[in-house]
Amino acid sequence: MTTLSETGSSTGTGSRFEELLAADERVEPRDAMPEAYRATLIRQIAQHAHSEIIGMQPEGNWLTRAPSLRRKAILLAKVQDEAGHGLYLYAAAETLGVSRGELLDALHAGRQRYSSIFNYPTLTWADVGAIGWLVDGAAIVNQIPLTRCSYGPYARAMVRICQEESFHQRQGYESLYALAHGTESQHAMAQDAVDRWWWPSLMMFGPPDAASTHSSKSAAWKIKRHSNDELRQRFVDLCVPQAEILGLALPDPDLRLDEATGRYAYGEIDWSEFKAVLDGDGPCNRQRIDRRVTAHREGRWVREAAAAYREKRQGAS
């Protein structure tokens, strides 16, 4: 008999781990697993969790300036969801034997990353719509296969997240549709937002398959079930007809339907921009981390008060 908090060992039962993978069964926290599998999952789930809570910032920027009470209530609910997604994912990472505090420290100190997309600014209200449609849309395409990934707690968190993301994408599309069919300047604002978010959204799928450093092992471990380029292509194919219905153009002169495959060919992605943003030189990298560190520091008295209250009550009983 053991307790729930004990994690499985890294050695000894490697064959059992392989059997689970081969049978397409889920690996659970207390199963023995290779150290590299554990480390890869911690890195990926932590990065994912960090992305959720950093992702609250660009949209939070528009909470007080939403154009109507309806849009404001929707945006509040969405930003609250992102916090919730972060919490599901931190809890999933913790089942691998890492603490919440270590993960937040790693984010604050820049030792762990978050998605580079959140280092772009939200310059106009239309950016909120574009993020919902494109950024959440790309996230959904990335995340749906993760609901079947080999690590149980991660897969379960992704099921909840995907159900909730669907609202995020639809509200964004609706908002963008309203702007695109509004006044001339509203239409122009929607187009400008799409022009700025399209390419960074394509970068969300990560480097091209030939240059991806983590892909092959993750595929063997059934953490990653489709390649970066495959998912990116799926996203482009979904977006092109959606953009037509919006009445907005996607900013890619090379975008065209390949009659033979029924898929859309797209232009060259500027990977030097991706690398620069990832390395810390995006428009908002410093601002995002500063804000996160400040929020954590400013929340400290609340955590201390809760701990003091617990001690007081324990003393009284």
Add this chain to the structure above:
Amino acid sequence: MSEAEFPLWEVFVRARRGLSHQHVGSLHAPDAEVALRRARDLYTRRGEGVSIWVVPSGAVSASDPGEKEPYFTPARDKDYRNPTYYELPREVRGL
């Protein structure tokens, strides 16, 4: 990280009356009262439940995953515990 972390709680939610509580995830909280409140905010934002239980993770005892096979095998050997084990005349009804 100088701050001590709050204990971990396992969260169980009853989706609606007539169903049992199901495990939905875990969270950190200083005490049971705050854990319940956080569970409500985290796991029932869309009317997913009508009742919540929170249990300190450390209070849950668990079977050893390494002993899975020998521990659970006996039940699988005993096919005769399942209704489909029995061969009955084709024409019989209501069994």
